[in-house]
Amino acid sequence: MENILTQVGKKLRDRDYKLTPQREEILRVLIENQDKHLSAEEILGLVKEKAPEVGLATVYRTLEILYSMGLVHCMDFGDGRKRYEFELLDKKAHQHHHLICLKCGRIEEIEEDLLEELEREVYKSKGFTVTNHQLKIYGFCQECAPKKKEGEI
Amino acid sequence: MENILTQVGKKLRDRDYKLTPQREEILRVLIENQDKHLSAEEILGLVKEKAPEVGLATVYRTLEILYSMGLVHCMDFGDGRKRYEFELLDKKAHQHHHLICLKCGRIEEIEEDLLEELEREVYKSKGFTVTNHQLKIYGFCQECAPKKKEGEI
DNA sequence: GTAAGTGCAAATGGTTTGCATCGAA
DNA sequence: TTCGATGCAAACCATTTGCACTTAC
Numbered sequence: 001m002e003n004i005l006t007q008v009g010k011k012l013r014d015r016d017y018k019l020t021p022q023r024e025e026i027l028r029v030l031i032e033n034q035d036k037h038l039s040a041e042e043i044l045g046l047v048k049e050k051a052p053e054v055g056l057a058t059v060y061r062t063l064e065i066l067y068s069m070g071l072v073h074c075m076d077f078g079d080g081r082k083r084y085e086f087e088l089l090d091k092k093a094h095q096h097h098h099l100i101c102l103k104c105g106r107i108e109e110i111e112e113d114l115l116e117e118l119e120r121e122v123y124k125s126k127g128f129t130v131t132n133h134q135l136k137i138y139g140f141c142q143e144c145a146p147k148k149k150e151g152e153i
Numbered sequence: 154m155e156n157i158l159t160q161v162g163k164k165l166r167d168r169d170y171k172l173t174p175q176r177e178e179i180l181r182v183l184i185e186n187q188d189k190h191l192s193a194e195e196i197l198g199l200v201k202e203k204a205p206e207v208g209l210a211t212v213y214r215t216l217e218i219l220y221s222m223g224l225v226h227c228m229d230f231g232d233g234r235k236r237y238e239f240e241l242l243d244k245k246a247h248q249h250h251h252l253i254c255l256k257c258g259r260i261e262e263i264e265e266d267l268l269e270e271l272e273r274e275v276y277k278s279k280g281f282t283v284t285n286h287q288l289k290i291y292g293f294c295q296e297c298a299p300k301k302k303e304g305e306i
Numbered sequence: 307g308t309a310a311g312t313g314c315a316a317a318t319g320g321t322t323t324g325c326a327t328c329g330a331a
Numbered sequence: 332t333t334c335g336a337t338g339c340a341a342a343c344c345a346t347t348t349g350c351a352c353t354t355a356c
Contacts, residue, residue: 127295142280208338
């Protein structure tokens, strides 16, 4: 973890970005919450626990940089805010997908990547070169499944 | 087409919604552009060609109703605005996916639904009941593919 | 020392809402 | 006639930006 932070710090400097205390805090929060899907505001909340003076704009600016370096993924579950997830340096091909419960809103991850076949097909039939994909699966989680009456979305 | 409009009108009245001229115009635009992915503002633009007095709020309110009735799909390609697509009444299981070009922004649709197997697996291993899914495939379209140097997103 | 980074507050832009008015049933 | 629907403008809210100040290098 301290290790990861050092690696990322080096990556930043390679790109002529400074490693400021604020960026370090934000990175720490992201690294400690790799399994969550934090919004910018949520990240700020966690950062402020240790560094109360940090501003929201800095969070956004840092996320922007990390995103452009491929160090965070950005996703949108339709609740009006973007959510961010730190991406380990060496897991280049790590493609995970999300199960989104329409009742309780819980988001679960699944690791399988069963889409390589589909990607090959898309390339063959459309000439489209795939660099990434995003699969969201909507439905009802185990707890909510029996009660799924109301919405017929 | 006139036919579809009548069907939808009936559906609306079944739910105690009125079929106003504004809603009719909005529906017409949606039906005539089923293959596009229009934003609310774009829909308004097309509606205004025939009914210049319609307001943006009405478009949003109508889309909200149609969405709640499952008559339009809503999607987000990450450009900060939601995009809407009319869904034919009888095509309940119509699952199409999107190829999004990172260079020119063009969005292509693919019809194949190769995810049924994955859905079954998700149910078995997680107890998650799938009602819908959304697959976005990012990459470079045929025209942009050779030039894909710069971003390494 | 200096350009990059920061915090704050103001601006932006898509979407929503309050309200007085209008009109479909 | 009546309550839902509309248009307008204001409100909202996540994100971005301008700017004077600070700081990592």
